[in-house]
Amino acid sequence: MNEFELIQRYFWRQTVVRQDVAIAIGDDAAVIDIPAGYQLVVSTDVLVEGVHFPSDAAAQAIGHKALAVNLSDMAAMGAEPAWFTLNLSLPDVDENWLEAFCRGMFDLAGEYNVQLIGGDTVKGPRTIGIQINGLVPTGQALTRSGAASGDYIYVTGTLGDAALALAHHQGKLTLTEDEQQKVSSRLHTPEPRVRIGQGLRGIANSAIDISDGLAADLGHILEMSKVGARLNMPDIPLSSVYRTHFEVAGGYATAVGFGDDYELCITVPGDKTDKLESIGLELGCRFYLIGEIESEAGIRWITADGERWEPPSHGYSHFR
């Protein structure tokens, strides 16, 4: 099977066909119609074997996650994801792997009506680069730079479960079958908060998705918005499984420092909290209030005892 046969066999069979795609896969480039009154939103993420996923990771989960982490960036902008390209580097043509990878990727693409419009397939170390393009009504993107003193800080779900699942996978702790089932999807097949992100337009002053850990990612909001924050640690949502293994998992340090959660962290001004509540009810999403934006720079982590605490690490960084 050569490159062209591979592309036709695996990548031409997606089910999503959008009306705004004038020219899809098969030409030198794709051509897309952008509706008036909307801005284009562009993001990209790469997953490298051995760095972002182990060599023995299930291909279906890799396909899901490669797209999910990109959809999560659209969510954090309040954008509607629409089209993506795929850069796939593979050491060889493993048909079972490709079949499962495509299933994971295209199932998620179908869920959000995002169409694959192009890409490049090359021989090399297993690496998946996806770039996603989306739309947002002009001027309504959720940025990292809009947080204001007095804003309430929320996260959209529990933190630390992906870290817990990885620790189990690496043999650093042992989860029961039942516990594994509860947290492993958080690591392998995270659900991007796409609809929630779109619902937050006009409500949130700022937003980011938690990929590098709450400490680092909230830190990006604070830096870009030139503000600080006070966080009430007992309010940080942890799953019952995480609470069970709290100490061996690394406690709050892991929960706020590891990342890979793909929840949103948002800040909302006081006069919009009732709208936030409505959106939460409408979309079936709970927003966990964890603290407040303050004018003083930095994050003040406050324990249940009213003490100050400092996380030992500041999130995941390559090359450190």
Next chain:
Amino acid sequence: MNEFELIQRYFWRQTVVRQDVAIAIGDDAAVIDIPAGYQLVVSTDVLVEGVHFPSDAAAQAIGHKALAVNLSDMAAMGAEPAWFTLNLSLPDVDENWLEAFCRGMFDLAGEYNVQLIGGDTVKGPRTIGIQINGLVPTGQALTRSGAASGDYIYVTGTLGDAALALAHHQGKLTLTEDEQQKVSSRLHTPEPRVRIGQGLRGIANSAIDISDGLAADLGHILEMSKVGARLNMPDIPLSSVYRTHFEVAGGYATAVGFGDDYELCITVPGDKTDKLESIGLELGCRFYLIGEIESEAGIRWITADGERWEPPSHGYSHFR
């Protein structure tokens, strides 16, 4: 230096600042204004060390070429390139390498006013994935599917020089210093035919850039347009250096089969050839007439003696 410092140090210093970039590098995604009456054009290409460039290739040339091959796809669509994202996988932080890589990439970006709007930087085998976004007036993209029987077939420059430079690099033949100087830029720092591509809107019926060799790439046009072609081999443009080393370089088989030329191959109807001539004069580009589109499928290669010839290979393909 961690990932964030690396990004700030090397990738925030570009000189291109476009007015249509509402949010640039530094948020979850970039936000872009698309003018009314234009369509978005999207393409992506990956370069892998050891596959697309040797480990000892000059970083500046790699930076140039990674962007150039993407700009070449915009040229082949008749699009105006505007913004790009960069996915960079690196085994380590080599400051000299990064410095030179960025110089090559940003110098070319400045030449065509394309702005880096985002990306992802990860630890892994050296791989460069660039996605480029451009604009084309609605309905005016040059496609692979518009060739019609009777169209004249042109290429925008000599073929085979990149192959010749690589053969020298690999020790398969020996070029003089002077010859090297003439052909090595064709391999290492190709010039994408961006302005020519835009000039061909409304003139060419179809277009493709020659990355996999004339035989394979013209083949894509023929397949998508459901037509065939007759090519006069003596009219295929070869540089004087290529002619000197014609036999040892592999003759026409290499010139039309290897690729990496990044010239355009276009088809133009008879009533537009005078417009083509005007554009050629205006942009200082020579269009070499090499054959004609015919209704019968396949390519008929005709030698100087009027004999039929068949190329032994059909262009470069991964996984073959």
